[in-house]
Amino acid sequence: xxxxxxxxxxxxxxxxxxxxxxxxxxxxxxxxxxxxxxxxxxxxxxxxxxxxxxxxxxxxxxxxxxxxxxxxxxxxxxxxxxxxxxxxxxxxxxxxxxxxxxxxxxxxxxxxxxxxxxxxxxxxxxxxxxxxxxxxxxxxxxxxxxxxxxxxxxxxxxxxxxxxxxxxxxxxxxxxxxxxxxxxxxxxxxxxxxxxxxxxxxxxxxxxxxxxxxxxxxxxxxxxxxxxxxxxxxxxxxxxxxxxxxxxxxxxxxxxxxxxxxxxxxxxxxxxxxxxxxxxxxxxxxxxxxxxxxxxxxxxxxxxxxxxxxxxxxxxxxxxxxxxxxxxxxxxx
Amino acid sequence: xxxxxxxxxxxxxxxxxxxxxxxxxxxxxxxxxxxxxxxxxxxxxxxxxxxxxxxxxxxxxxxxxxxxxxxxxxxxxxxxxxxxxxxxxxxxxxxxxxxxxxxxxxxxxxxxxxxxxxxxxxxxxxxxxxxxxxxxxxxxxxxxxxxxxxxxxxxxxxxxxxxxxxxxxxxxxxxxxxxxxxxxxxxxxxxxxxxxxxxxxxxxxxxxxxxxxxxxxxxxxxxxxxxxxxxxxxxxxxxxxxxxxxxxxxxxxxxxxxxxxxxxxxxxxxxxxxxxxxxxxxxxxxxxxxxxxxxxxxxxxxxxxxxxxxxxxxxxxxxxxxxxxxxxxxxxx
Numbered sequence: 001x002x003x004x005x006x007x008x009x010x011x012x013x014x015x016x017x018x019x020x021x022x023x024x025x026x027x028x029x030x031x032x033x034x035x036x037x038x039x040x041x042x043x044x045x046x047x048x049x050x051x052x053x054x055x056x057x058x059x060x061x062x063x064x065x066x067x068x069x070x071x072x073x074x075x076x077x078x079x080x081x082x083x084x085x086x087x088x089x090x091x092x093x094x095x096x097x098x099x100x101x102x103x104x105x106x107x108x109x110x111x112x113x114x115x116x117x118x119x120x121x122x123x124x125x126x127x128x129x130x131x132x133x134x135x136x137x138x139x140x141x142x143x144x145x146x147x148x149x150x151x152x153x154x155x156x157x158x159x160x161x162x163x164x165x166x167x168x169x170x171x172x173x174x175x176x177x178x179x180x181x182x183x184x185x186x187x188x189x190x191x192x193x194x195x196x197x198x199x200x201x202x203x204x205x206x207x208x209x210x211x212x213x214x215x216x217x218x219x220x221x222x223x224x225x226x227x228x229x230x231x232x233x234x235x236x237x238x239x240x241x242x243x244x245x246x247x248x249x250x251x252x253x254x255x256x257x258x259x260x261x262x263x264x265x266x267x268x269x270x271x272x273x274x275x276x277x278x279x280x281x282x283x284x285x286x287x288x289x290x291x292x293x294x295x296x297x298x299x300x301x302x303x304x305x306x307x308x309x310x311x312x313x314x315x316x317x318x319x320x321x322x323x324x325x326x327x328x329x330x331x332x333x
Numbered sequence: 334x335x336x337x338x339x340x341x342x343x344x345x346x347x348x349x350x351x352x353x354x355x356x357x358x359x360x361x362x363x364x365x366x367x368x369x370x371x372x373x374x375x376x377x378x379x380x381x382x383x384x385x386x387x388x389x390x391x392x393x394x395x396x397x398x399x400x401x402x403x404x405x406x407x408x409x410x411x412x413x414x415x416x417x418x419x420x421x422x423x424x425x426x427x428x429x430x431x432x433x434x435x436x437x438x439x440x441x442x443x444x445x446x447x448x449x450x451x452x453x454x455x456x457x458x459x460x461x462x463x464x465x466x467x468x469x470x471x472x473x474x475x476x477x478x479x480x481x482x483x484x485x486x487x488x489x490x491x492x493x494x495x496x497x498x499x500x501x502x503x504x505x506x507x508x509x510x511x512x513x514x515x516x517x518x519x520x521x522x523x524x525x526x527x528x529x530x531x532x533x534x535x536x537x538x539x540x541x542x543x544x545x546x547x548x549x550x551x552x553x554x555x556x557x558x559x560x561x562x563x564x565x566x567x568x569x570x571x572x573x574x575x576x577x578x579x580x581x582x583x584x585x586x587x588x589x590x591x592x593x594x595x596x597x598x599x600x601x602x603x604x605x606x607x608x609x610x611x612x613x614x615x616x617x618x619x620x621x622x623x624x625x626x627x628x629x630x631x632x633x634x635x636x637x638x639x640x641x642x643x644x645x646x647x648x649x650x651x652x653x654x655x656x657x658x659x660x661x662x663x664x665x666x
Contacts, residue, residue, distance in 0.1 A: 005432040082646055095535045096528075097555045099338040153637035161636025170637075178642035195429075202428045222430045225640070273637035294641065302635050303494025304486035304503075304606035307558070308627065309511035313415055 005223035044079075045166035047071070047113030054079055057107060058136060060129050073129050074110045075137055078170065081106035089146065089175045103146060105173040109133055112167050119156060119167045120260035127253035131244070134169065134276075139242045141173040142281040149174045149280045152241065157271025159298040169274075177280040181289070188288030196290035197237050208322045211259070211329040215251040218259065220318035220325070227300060227316035228267055230259065230325065232293040239279040239289040256293075262328045263297055271298040338556035377412075378499035380404070380446035387412055390440060391469060393462050406462050407443045408470055411503065414439035422479065422508045436479060438506040442466055445500050452489060452500045453593035461586035464577070467502065467609075472575045474506040475614040482507045482613045485574065490604025492631040502607075510613040514622070521621030529623035530570050541655045544592075544662040548584040551592065553651035553658070560633060560649035561600060563592065563658065565626040572612040572622040589626075595661045596630055604631040 044052040050067040054077040064070030083104030090101050111130050112122060122130075134152055141147050154169045155162040187195040203209055203219050210218040210230055217233050232255060234248060244252070256274075263272060273296045279289035306312050377385040383400045387410040397403030416437030423434050444463050445455060455463075467485055474480050487502040488495040520528040536542055536552050543551040543563055550566050565588060567581060577585070589607075596605060606629045612622035639645050 005430070080648075082648075094555075096531050097338070097535075099556075149642075151638060151642055153641060155636045159634055161634040161639075172638060174642075174644070178644050180641065180643045198429050202430075222427075223432075273640060275637045275641040277641065296637075296640065298634075301492055301494040301631075302640075303488045304608045304629075305484060305505060306494075307606065307629065307635075308486060308513065308608040308610065309482075309484055309507075310513045311507070311511050315413075315415075 043115050043164070043166050045110045045164065045168060046115050050074075058133055060133065069113075071113060072126065073112075073133050075133055076108050076110065078106035078108050083172065083174075085144065085146070085173070100175060103175040105141060105147070105171075107137060107171045107173075109137070109169045109171070110166065111169065115166050117167065118264075119154070120257065120264050122167070122257070124253045124257045127257050128249055130169065131249045131253055134171070135242060135244055135249070137171055138240075138278075141171070142240075142242055144173075145282045146175060147173045147281060148283055149177045150241075150278065151178075152276040152278075154272075154274040156273070157298070159271035159301065160273045160296075162271070177283060181277060184288040184290070185286055188286075194237055194288060194290050196233055196292060200233060200235065207319045210322050210325045211255070213251050213255050215248045216255055218255065218325075218329070220322040222318065224314055224318050224321070225306075225312040226296040226298065227314055228263075228297045228321045228325065229314075229318070230295045230321075232256070232259070232295065234291065237290055239291060240281070241276050241278040241291045244291075258329065258332055259295065262325060262332060263295070266324065266328045267297050267299065272296060273298065376448050376497070376499050378443045378497065378501060379448050383407075391466055393466065402446075404446060405459065406445075406466050408466055409441050409443065411439035411441050416505065416507075418477065418479070418506070433508060436508040438474060438480070438504075440470060440504040440506075442470070442502045442504070443499065444502065448499050450500065451597075452487070453590065453597050455500070455590070457586045457590045460590050461582055463502065464582045464586055467504070468575060468577055468582070470504055471573075471611075474504070475573075475575055477506075478615045479508060480506045480614060481616055482510045483574075483611065484511075485609040485611075487607040489606070490631065492604035492634065493606045493629075495604070510616060514610060517621045517623070518619055521619075527570055527621060527623050529566055529625060533566060533568065540652045543655050543658045544588070546584050546588050548581045549588055551588065551658075551662070553655040555651065557647055557651050557654070558639075558645040559629040559631065560647055561596075561630045561654045561658065562647075562651070563628045563654075565589070565592070565628065567624065570623055572624060573614070574609050574611040574624045577624075591662065591665055592628065595658060595665060596628070599657065599661045600630050600632065605629060606631065 043049065047069050050056070050069070056066050056074050056076050058075040059066065059071045060073045061071035083102045083106050085103065085105045087101070087103065089103050092099050092101075109130060111119065112126065138150055138152065141150055151172045151174065152169065184195045187193070200217055204212070204217060206219075208220045208222065210220060212218070215235055217235060219231055219233070221229060221231050232252070234244075238244070263270060275294045275296070276291065277294060278291040303313075376382065380402050383389070383402070389399050389407050389409050391408040392399065392404045393406045394404035416435045416439050418436065418438045420434070420436065422436050425432050425434075442463060444452065445459065471483050471485065474483050484505045484507065485502065517528045520526070533550055537545070537550060539552075541553045541555065543553060545551070548568055550568060551563055552566070554562060554564050565585070567577075571577070596603060608627045608629070609624065610627060611624040636646075
């Protein structure tokens with residue numbers, strides 16, 4: 001019999017199989033070729049096509065002008081942004097309904113000038129550079145008091161929602177705080193303690209531990225929504241991703257490189273998401289946040305139960321997932 | 334500029350494009366062949382293979398024995414159920430975590446003995462038969478006081494989470510009430526009115542109306558999570574799907590047949606989910622529920638933003654979706 005587990009962070013209930021050792025190849029979507037976004041050989045993210053994107057916001061480049069060749073990492077506005085940082089937040093009513101204007105910002109970080117280098121193939125140095133530009137963009141966006149929440153994420157592969165193949169991450173800056181991480185606030189209010197710190201304390205020697213580095217713990221959460229879902233949590237209590245230190249970035253880059261390679265090798269080159277969860281900005285201070293990264297391989301598609309009830313059915317127990325990933329991480333240099 | 338809209342039912346925020354007429358073929362996943370589940374030509378749902386499923390719970394058949402040939406619609410336990418209706422609900426604690434045992438039931442309705450007939454190709458009479466067996470299963474499961482919520486749904490196509498091609502629906506009976514429809518309770522408590530009834534009153538002559546039959550209204554919701562998401566709402570206030578009348582079932586079968594054909598023809602044969610949202614059972618009475626069907630074409634995959642923040646980015650305004658679907662429904666006999 002399986003268990004229904006409560007995810008204290010998301011306040012979700014998750015059905016977790018107890019002792020069913022489903023392997024990646026048992027899934028309907030085990031390995032699926034990325035649909036190429038190169039229409040007629042053209043990709044706007046490739047080096048040399050800088051004039052086909054909006055003007056860059058920031059970049060790492062050596063001795064070349066903005067929006068020309070010679071860059072390593074490039075931050076640009078999302079050409080198809082749903083948000084615009086213009087004016088103030090306005091509430092409008094239509095009968096019983098209400099809406100806000102789409103105040104906000106949507107940016108893209110192009111992670112390499114080369115089309116055919118996949119994320120996990122980037123060097124640890126390049127990953128560190130990506131983290132630095134993400135931190136800088138985070139802090140820059142957080143300086144605008146109209147922004148209340150900043151979501152940094154990567155969609156990799158068609159089953160993770162990627163529409164372009166060329167390796168990239170995205171940043172959405174929103175005028176409101178999503179309710180999804182309310183669990184950490186509720187936990188703090190009930191216990192006067194940080195939930196993520198308490199999870200680290202309990203899980204560090206637990207069967208759900210995947211790996212530990214100087215600055216981070218990798219673990220499969222107690223109530224994962226997705227098979228092989230893994231969290232990367234800074235050991236040091238820290239609310240904002242924007243305050244990540246140089247030492248943490250160096251360490252994190254190595255961990256992400258290693259773990260993304262383990263995913264590609266052990267889970268059959270899956271689609272996956274990588275999300276940075278962090279505290280809101282420019283709102284009244286609420287203790288309880290602790291930033292962390294959530295990595296979700298997308299071996300299953302969210303079906304009707306997940307989208308309608310919010311109850312996820314996960315056929316892989318995190319204890320089994322962690323055992324497999326732990327061994328793969330340990331055997332990898 | 335787009336709008337962030339609040340879905341009063343789900344308490345979700347949705348970013349809706351205001352005037353961007355994205356067409357189905359613009360999506361990365363416009364049309365994708367169903368991955369065949371017939372391994373070596375074998376499908377456990379096909380007529381003649383009754384002995385490869387658990388014994389049937391109910392069926393419509395003429396002059397033949399249970400678990401033999403000669404049926405039209407067949408209800409069976411899900412062979413890979415995550416739930417078991419055995420014992421009582423128990424809470425277990427593991428340090429700061431807690432879980433419930435997987436008390437519940439998971440059933441499958443096989444909708445046709447023929448493998449190669451897709452759902453939208455079934456006759457209205459067959460669809461009515463499916464609705465009857467679903468209603469009967471709902472009422473039977475609701476009679477067990479350990480069951481608190483019954484979710485009826487269909488996953489059609491690989492991008493909707495279907496793992497078997499042969500046309501079928503599913504029923505999950507859960508020992509707890511998901512929080513997802515909390516909005517209808519909040520609305521009732523604030524206004525002493527039914528939210529769905531108020532939506533019907535406002536939307537009946539609105540630009541988001543898709544179609545109207547004797548007993549039902551079809552509309553694109555104000556804050557849809559998915560492009561072309563459509564709700565089918567009974568005009569008569571009714572809390573439980575289990576109390577659907579014979580006249581409503583006859584009318585609903587015709588509407589579902591027509592709308593599923595419109596989806597297949599107008600949206601490029603998409604994957605889709607169909608979900609019946611209904612009131613909880615065996616819990617203290619709370620006014621505010623009004624059962625309805627949510628139909629979600631899955632032209633986009635839930636990406637990182639959706640799964641991490643619960644904020645959906647929907648590139649098709651429901652007003653444009655409704656205009657297209659309304660015309661297609663009107664021109665179809």
